[in-house]
Every structure is written in C-alpha cells, then in structure tokens.
Amino acid sequence: MKPNLPAEDVPHEPWYKYGVMFLFLEMAIALAVCGYSLYLTFHGLGGFPGKH
Amino acid sequence: MTTHKVEQLIIATAGFFWCFLMWFSTAAFSPSIAADYHLNIKALGLLASSAIWMAPAGRVLAGWASDRFGAPRTFACLLGGCGLISIASGFTTNYNVLFLERILVAIAGVSFVVGIQHVAQWFDAHEIGTAEGLYAGTGNAGAGAGALVLPRLFGTNYHAAFIDLGVVALIIAAWYLWRGRAATSAERKNLVRGKSGLRGTLFIWSRYIAIALMLAYAMSFGLEIALNAWLPGYFMRGFHKEILALGFHGVAGVQIAAGTFAAVASFTASLFRPFSGFMSDLFQRRGWAPLPFIAKTLPYAPRLHWLGVSLILIILAMSGLTASGLSGSLHLSVVTLVALGIFISCGTGGTFALVPLLFPDRPGSAAGFIGGVSTAAAIVYPLIFSRGENPHIGYICVAFFMFLPFMLFYFWAARYERHPEEHGLLPGRLALDEA
Numbered sequence: 144m145k146p147n148l149p150a151e152d153v154p155h156e157p158w159y160k161y162g163v164m165f166l167f168l169e170m171a172i173a174l175a176v177c178g179y180s181l182y183l184t185f186h187g188l189g190g191f192p193g194k195h
Numbered sequence: 196m197t198t199h200k201v202e203q204l205i206i207a208t209a210g211f212f213w214c215f216l217m218w219f220s221t222a223a224f225s226p227s228i229a230a231d232y233h234l235n236i237k238a239l240g241l242l243a244s245s246a247i248w249m250a251p252a253g254r255v256l257a258g259w260a261s262d263r264f265g266a267p268r269t270f271a272c273l274l275g276g277c278g279l280i281s282i283a284s285g286f287t288t289n290y291n292v293l294f295l296e297r298i299l300v301a302i303a304g305v306s307f308v309v310g311i312q313h314v315a316q317w318f319d320a321h322e323i324g325t326a327e328g329l330y331a332g333t334g335n336a337g338a339g340a341g342a343l344v345l346p347r348l349f350g351t352n353y354h355a356a357f358i359d360l361g362v363v364a365l366i367i368a369a370w371y372l373w374r375g376r377a378a379t380s381a382e383r384k385n386l387v388r389g390k391s392g393l394r395g396t397l398f399i400w401s402r403y404i405a406i407a408l409m410l411a412y413a414m415s416f417g418l419e420i421a422l423n424a425w426l427p428g429y430f431m432r433g434f435h436k437e438i439l440a441l442g443f444h445g446v447a448g449v450q451i452a453a454g455t456f457a458a459v460a461s462f463t464a465s466l467f468r469p470f471s472g473f474m475s476d477l478f479q480r481r482g483w484a485p486l487p488f489i490a491k492t493l494p495y496a497p498r499l500h501w502l503g504v505s506l507i508l509i510i511l512a513m514s515g516l517t518a519s520g521l522s523g524s525l526h527l528s529v530v531t532l533v534a535l536g537i538f539i540s541c542g543t544g545g546t547f548a549l550v551p552l553l554f555p556d557r558p559g560s561a562a563g564f565i566g567g568v569s570t571a572a573a574i575v576y577p578l579i580f581s582r583g584e585n586p587h588i589g590y591i592c593v594a595f596f597m598f599l600p601f602m603l604f605y606f607w608a609a610r611y612e613r614h615p616e617e618h619g620l621l622p623g624r625l626a627l628d629e630a
Contacts, residue, residue, distance in 0.1 A: 155322065158201045162325050166469035169332060173466035177459040177533060184455045185526070187442025 198376055200317040204326060206375050207310040210270050211334030213367050214303035216345075217277055217360050218246060219338040221297045223345040224353035232290040242294065246301045247420065250570045253305035258312065258563015262391035265384060266313030266559070267375030270306060271368040277303040278364030285358035300357075303364075308566045310334065312559035315551030316378035316387070321479065324498065324548030328472020331547060332540070335465040339458075390556045399560050401621040404553060407608035408546050409565045410601040411502060414509055415542025417572030419464045425577045426457030426532075433586040437525040456529050463536030464543070471544025475501045489609045495552045499609045502549060505541035506602045512538050513594035520587030553616050 182188075221228075222243055229239050261269045277300050284296035310330055318326040349356040378384040399405050430438065430453035438452045477483075478497035486503045490496050512535035519527040546565065554561035579597075580589035611618055 159322055159325065162329055163473060166325070166329060166332070166473055169336070169466045170470055173463050177462055180455050181459060181529065184452050185441060 196374075198374065200326075200379070202374065203317045203376060204314060204330060206371055207266070207270070207313045208330050208333050210274060210367055210371055211306055211310045211330065212337040212340075213360075213364055214273065214277070214306040215334055215337030216341045217281055217364060218301055218304040219341045220281075220345060220353075220356060220360055221246060221301070223341050224349075224351075224356065227351040227353050228293070230351075232293075234290075242297070243424075245294070245298045246304070247570065247573060248298060249302045250304050251567050253302055254308045254567030254570070255563040257305040258308040258559040258561070258567065259391060259396060260559070261309040261312040261563075262387050262395075262557060262559035265377030265388075266309050266316065267371050267377055270309045270313070270375070271372045273303060273306050273309065274364045274368035274371065278361040278368060281357050281361030281364065283361075285354045285356075285361065305567075307331065307334070308559065308562040311547055311550065311562040311566065313375070313377070315555075315558040315562075316383060320495070320552055322476060323551055324472035324475035324479070324544070325469065326472070327547045327551070328469035328475075328544045331543065332465060332468030332470075332472075335468060339462055339465060342458075386556060387558065391560060395557050396560050396564075397621065398619075399554060399557055399564050402616050402619040403608040404611075404615040404618070405561060405564060407605040408502075408550060408553070409569050411506055411542060411605055412546045412565050413569035413572035414506060414598050414601055415539045415546065416566070417569050418509070418576060419461065419536075419539050419543070420570065420573035421576035421580075422535075423457070423461050424573075425580050426460060427453045429453075429580070429586055430456045433520055434525045434528070437523075456532065459529065460532045460536040460539075463533055464539040467537050467540035468544045471501075471505070471541040472548050474541065475545050475548035486606075488606045490612045490615065492612050493615070495549065498545070498549050498552070502542070502545035503602075503606065503609070505538060505545045506598070506605060508538040509535070509542055510594045510598050510602065513590045513598065517587050517589075517591035517594075520590075521585075 225239060225242055228234070228242065234242070257269060257273070280296050280299045284293055284300060287293045287296060311327060314326050314330050315323065345356055349359075378387070427450070431449055434453075435449065438449050441452060443449050443452045475498045478501040479495065481497070483497050484491045484500045486500050489499050489503050493499070512531060515531045516528065516535060519531045547562070550561050550565055551558045575597075576593055579593050580586070582589065582592075608618075609615060
C-alpha cells in the first residue's frame with residue numbers, strides 16, 4: 144500500500160485545523176439539506192426547501 | 196502592508212462566490228424574465244444555455260491573464276466589468292439587449308481559474324489540497340445559494356437583483372485591489388509572469404499529464420454541469436409513474452420532485468469538494484499509493500493515486516445509475532445519485548490539488564487549460580444521455596465509451612516516476628526551453 148517515499152510529517156499551521164472544521168461543517172450542511180429535501184419529496188410534501 | 200495567506204484565501208473565495216452568484220442569477224430569474232418578455236420554450240432554453248458559452252475560451256484567457264498580470268488585478272477587472280454590466284442589465288427593457296448583457300455577465304464564471312492561481316501562489320504543497328478545496332467548494336456553493344436565496348429575497352423583481360449584485364461586485368473588486376496580493380513574494384510573482392508567454396501556453400497544452408487532468412476534470416466538473424441540465428428531465432421521463440405515486444400531481448408537481456432529485460447531486464458535488472482536497476492532503480500525508488501503473492515515488496504520487504481512485508468511483512457510480520434505473524427503483528437511483536455527486540466532488544477536488552504542484556511556474560495557464568477546455572464536455576454528455584429509447588442506458592454508455600478511455604489515459608500519463616510534465620506531444624527541446 145505505501146510507496147517507497149517517506150510520509151510527509153510537515154506540521155500544519157493553526158489555520159489548517161479551522162479550515163478542516165469548516166469543510167466538515169459544509170459537508171454536514173450538504174447532507175442535512177439533501178436529507179431534508181429528500182424526506183419532503185419522498186413523502187409527497189414538496190421539493191427543495193421552499194418549493195412547495 | 197502585511198497580509199496572511201488565510202486573508203488571501205478569504206478574498207479569493209468571496210470573489211469567486213460572488214462571481215458564481217452573478218453567473219447563475221440569470222437562471223434563478225428565468226421564469227420571471229420569460230413571463231415579462233413572453234419567451235417560448237426555445238428562447239428560454241437559449242437563455243439557460245448561454246451561461247456556459249463563454250467558459251471554455253474565457254477560462255483559458257483568464258488563466259493566462261492571472262499569470263501575466265497577477266490574480267488581484269485580473270479578478271478585480273472581472274468583478275468590476277461584470278458588475279457594471281449587471282447594473283446596466285437591471286435598467287434594460289429590451290430583451291435582445293438584456294440577453295447580450297447577461298451573456299457578458301456570465302463571463303464571471305471564468306473567475307474560477309484566477310482564484311485557483313491566486314491560492315496556488317500562497318499555499319504550500321502539503322496543504323494545497325485543502326486550501327484549493329475550500330476555495331472552490333465554498334465558491335461553487337454560490338450557484339446553489341443563488342437558486343435558493345435570490346428568488347426569496349427579490350421575488351420577481353430581477354431588475355433590482357441584477358443592480359444589487361452588480362453593486363456588491365464593485366465593492367468586492369475594490370476590496371480585492373486593496374488587500375489582494377498576487378504571490379508570497381515579488382520573486383515568485385515575477386517567475387510566473389516571465390513564463391506566461393505563448394510558448395509557455397503551448398507547453399501546457401501539449402503535456403500528456405495536463406491533457407489527462409483536463410479529461411479527469413471533464414469526467415467530474417464537466418459531468419456535474421451536464422447533470423445540472425439533464426437530470427430534471429431524466430427523472431420526469433424515467434420515473435414519471437413513481438413520482439406520481441409519491442403524491443405529486445400535474446406537470447408542476449412532477450417538476451418540483453424531479454428538480455429536487457436533480458438538486459441533491461449538484462449540492463453534494465459542490466459542498467463535498469473541500470473534503471476531496473482534504474483527502475488528497477491525507478493521502479499525501481500517509482503516503483497511500485494503492486493503484487497499479489501510477490507513479491509511486493514522485494513527491495506528490497499519493498495525490499495522483501487519490502485522483503485515480505476518484506475516477507474509478509465515478510465510473511462505478513455511473514454504471515450503478517444505469518443499473519438502479521433499469522431496476523425501476525426511484526429510491527435506489529436517488530441514493531446512487533447522491534454517491535455520484537460525492538464522487539464527482541472527489542474528482543474535481545483531486546484534480547485541482549494536483550495542478551499547482553505539476554505546473555508551479557504556470558499555475559494560471561494550467562488551470563485555464565484544464566478548467567476551461569473540460570467544460571466543453573458538458574455539451575457532449577447530454578447528447579449521449581438523450582440518445583435511444585431507454586433513458587437509463589446513457590450513463591453506462593458514457594462510462595464505458597468515454598470515461599474508461601479517459602481514465603486509462605490518465606493512468607498511462609501518470610506512470611512516469613520522474614517529471615511527468617516533461618512528456619508531451621511537442622518536441623522535448625521546445626518543452627525544455629520553457630520548463
């Protein structure tokens with residue numbers, strides 16, 4: 144699995160931690176909006192939030 | 196004036212977000228525009244497709260300009276120019292003039308490659324995937340935000356919306372000029388500027404690895420744009436009975452349900468993109484290189500493998516979409532579509548985690564070629580999807596007859612263990628003169 148090169152052990156700067164937190168927040172928003180709108184649609188209640 | 200790379204990332208992301216908002220604002224108000232000017236379905240289709248017309252050539256030119264003049268100036272020109280035309284379109288009462296103005300405003304969509312170049316000039320190799328992912332993913336969300344927010348905020352008053360969008364674009368342009376810096380150092384800026392000539396552009400266009408990345412982006416972002424246009428019609432045609440069984444009635448009801456299923460693919464493809472950049476960084480940090488043929492000893496080899504994995508996943512999901520459709524299960528098709536959206540984001544994020552590392556001296560020209568030419572694929576896929584009687588078959592046809600050769604070419608082009616960017620169509624001497 145691992146190639147013949149050393150894994151990068153470069154320490155990340157403080158911003159990186161917040162950047163990763165932000166990207167996980169974006170993913171959570173994507174999943175929540177998808178889940179909510181699919182729930183509405185599969186129950187015949189409407190479509191993408193607001194388009195009832 | 197001191198600055199920090201995070202500030203540069205925020206400026207680029209804000210500019211790109213607003214450009215995407217302007218780019219897709221015409222689509223958000225197309226029903227109101229159609230009602231005002233009594234447009235038929237053909238004219239409406241022309242208005243919708245016009246958004247993409249400027250992208251292929253415009254992105255190539257914008258990429259070169261960002262290397263030549265620096266990202267802040269190029270981005271500010273784009274924002275300022277598109278903002279002024281957007282304001283003018285808010286006062287227009289003639290449809291032909293409005294149509295022309297909205298095509299010009301759609302030039303804002305080429306800004307993607309300018310920001311890619313800007314971020315590449317500020318972030319180090321070990322964090323470039325996450326940085327480019329945050330920029331592109333958050334900025335892309337501007338399209339979805341426009342579709343959700345603009346009609347609610349402005350109702351049918353698209354005139355006011357176009358004026359307000361233009362005014363904010365001018366403010367962001369001024370901010371970009373005031374605080375934006377082209378690169379971490381003057382030396383870095385001048386190095387990129389010095390390599391931005393015609394020979395440098397020819398060098399990029401002729402490299403096997405650049406062509407492979409362009410095809411990989413056509414498989415991901417090109418597919419994302421094509422699906423945006425294709426999927427609502429696909430669900431209406433392929434699952435009409437199933438949608439009626441859910442309780443939707445009439446054309447409007449079926450349209451809402453079909454539009455929702457289509458929107459989830461677009462939404463996941465945009466908002467998972469930063470995650471793909473993070474995964475590229477993770478592959479790099481852990482040194483994962485699981486695929487055969489692809490180089491294993493290059494400094495960025497694990498990132499090549501992450502993109503290879505993404506391309507395989509896209510092909511599998513496309514085949515799965517055909518299988519789910521043929522099974523007649525609407526639920527399974529939607530779940531497969533969500534997976535396809537996520538895998539598309541893996542491809543888009545994985546591609547642009549590599550571009551600045553492969554072409555560090557010409558990031559703008561490379562981003563322009565890879566991000567620009569690939570968008571033309573969005574025109575081809577729907578033509579194949581719509582061929583034949585069965586609407587479900589098109590996905591597997593594209594997967595096997597287009598994506599599989601694209602992926603095999605990528606594996607072949609990424610096999611070099613030393614300087615893959617030195618191998619290309621043009622004689623090596625020309626390439627080495629510029630390299």
